[in-house]
Amino acid sequence: MHPSVRHDIPAFTQYDIFLFKAGNHFALYDKLGAHVLRGDSFSGVRFAVWAPNADSVSVVGDFNGWDPRATPLTLRWDQSGVWEGAVEGVRPGALYKYRIIAKDGSVRDKADPFAFRCEVPPRTASVVHEHCFEWGDDEWMRGRGRSTAVSAPLSIYEVHPGSWRRVPDEGNRSLSYREMAEQLTGYVLENGFTAVEFLPVMEHPFFGSWGYQTLSYFAPSGRFGTPEDFMFLVDALHRAGIAVILDWVPSHFPVDSHGLARFDGTCLFEHEDSREGFHPDWKSYIFNYGRNEVREFLVSSACFWCERFHADGIRVDAVASMLYRDYSRNAGEWIPNRYGGRENLEAISFLRALSETLSNRFPDAALFAEESTDWPMVTRPVAVGGLGFRYKWNMGWMHDTLAYMARDPVHRRFHQNELTFGLLYAFSENFCLPLSHDEVVHCKGSLLGRMAGDDWRKFANLRLLLAYQFTQPGKKLLFMGGELAQRAEWNHDAQLDWDLLRYPSHDGVRKLVADLNRLYRGVPALHEGDCRPWGFEWIDCSDTDQSILAYIRKTEDGAGMALVVLNFTPEPRIGYRVGVASGGFWREVLNTDSSIYGGSGMGNMGGSRADELPFHGRPFSLSLTLPPLGAVVFVPAPWSEEGAADRP
Secondary structure (H helix, E strand, O other): OOOOEEOOOOOOOHHHHHHHHHOOOOOHHHOOEEEEEEOOOOEEEEEEEEOOOEEEEEEEEOOOOOOOOOOEOEEOOOOOOEEEEEEEOOOOOOEEEEEEEEOOOOEEEEOOOOOOEEOOOOOOOEEOOOOOOOOOOHHHHHHHHHHHOOOOOOEEEEEOOOOOOEEHHHOOEEOOHHHHHHHHHHHHHHOOOOEEEEOOOEOOOOHHHOOOOOOOOOOEOHHHOOHHHHHHHHHHHHHOOOEEEEEEOOOOEOOOOOOOOOOOOOOOOEOOOHHHHEEOOOOEEOEOOOOHHHHHHHHHHHHHHHHOOOOOEEEEOOHHHHHEOOOOOOOOOOOOOOOOOOEOHHHHHHHHHHHHHHHHHOOOOEEEEOOOOOOOOOOOOHHHOOOOOOEEEOHHHHHHHHHHHOOOHHHHHHOOHHHHHHHHOOOOOOEEEEEOHHHHOOOOOOHHHHOOOOHHHHHHHHHHHHHHHHHOOOEEEEEOOHHHOOOOOOOOOOOOOHHHHHOHHHHHHHHHHHHHHHHHHHOHHHOOOOOOHHHEEEEEEEEOOOOEEEEEEEOOOOOOEEEEEEEOOOOOEEEEEEEEOOOOEEEEEEEOOOHHHOOOOOOOOOEEEOEOOOEOOEOEEEEEEEOOOEEEEEEEOOHHHHHHHHOO
């Protein structure tokens, strides 16, 4: 006997429908999908799905023998396009899909777009689920806005959960969310990062997409555990004082037949015309941002992860592909906007709605844009014409810097502009400086492999690159494995090469990253002005003959300072003079050539006393030893420490 269906327990109120039709309902996860109900008069699950062009919709599942005739849903009378019904006796854990018959008679079984849980791929059914988790991160949530503020030391460890660590003795399986809660949390703490960014954890059918072919926008991947298991991981990170940023993909979705594609027999979530609705690079569909219900679906998803999973930030993937109608298309392969331009006006409107909604509902959560063009005001408020993101990935900095570091040092003198050009626009946006997963895939090699020279020079260059990243204006992001000096390109089917830490050169890079993080966090001059022009001052950017850069990082009042000098050649520089604004002793707080990190040990014996010799337009100067392919960082010593420096 099949369970009975009731049609008198609606999901939507009239006000919900009003918001839904107006394009302003951003908590659709509370209404659409499968929701467990318990009461005296009814105990079961209420189903609701948007399929406005369907001829009929029913729920099929293991609770009715997958019989499409057993549990039909009813189309609401209010032209919302929502089908709904409550099925008696269904319990959490039940498998289900929607059987949709289109107007043309075609039949399709669809996973629930709002499912909270999914079968583990390659299985494709949705799972009735009721979130039930006791959070322990109240203290973190009360003050979490401080962790991603523009004045905060934000250092992000980017992680692919399926390949960070594996268990070789158990079929090379990935760690579960709960195993990561212990191991990842401890590792991030040990190495000083302030945040973890997960590549998309939302369920995706193809593991090799790294999550970027997202299909279920409200369900964490079941490959690593239940939704509560992922909550446990987030909670553990929060309790340790570590922010959690989630990578999120509203730019496109896969063509899998059980997913969003032609959901009700028509192009519901996507455009009908392939010039607007199909992405040539990723062979996937593009969301129709001009449709209210689609915008609500996506904004609701972002809100869902902030509300239900306590995400501290959302990183929006491939923003550039959304902003331009001709992105990755040749002439004749795209449709201009209503003004004849290439800008995607509907996508712009969506992104602004996204940022404003998150800002209003979750003002302490940060929004990151992966935007690779010169689109203006990405991180400026919507009210003044911006897109409203808090941070933008500085892709130009990443590409220019890596191109420079790949050059033989003998040629670098001719290309110093690749390092200095970024400072011309460094404060036009709130930037994050990424060394991301995209730079260690598709035959690009590892970070270590992309450095110029023999093995010794590669390691020295990598240490120099990391010090340059951590002392430049902008928040920091490092993809997992960069801190190990991985030799091999990232492989999503294998864990990181943890055995490398047995070797001093590799463990030295990890120690350097940990010390860079502690320095970045501990010296206000290195982070407070990351996004403000008063936080940076060139001392000398023109010594191209010797490929040396010197600059000051400052606090707003100028009282806190850090001097950074970088030597991009393998030639040590003895007695290299650098102008400074104040006298006294300047303590060397970091030297990438230290033997601790695998370097040669050349340095300044703990610091240098400023001479009353004007240089670089400043009243004092330091005579420094610059190690080969090395970076040195100095801070003015306090009076007590200055005196100690004079004693034997």
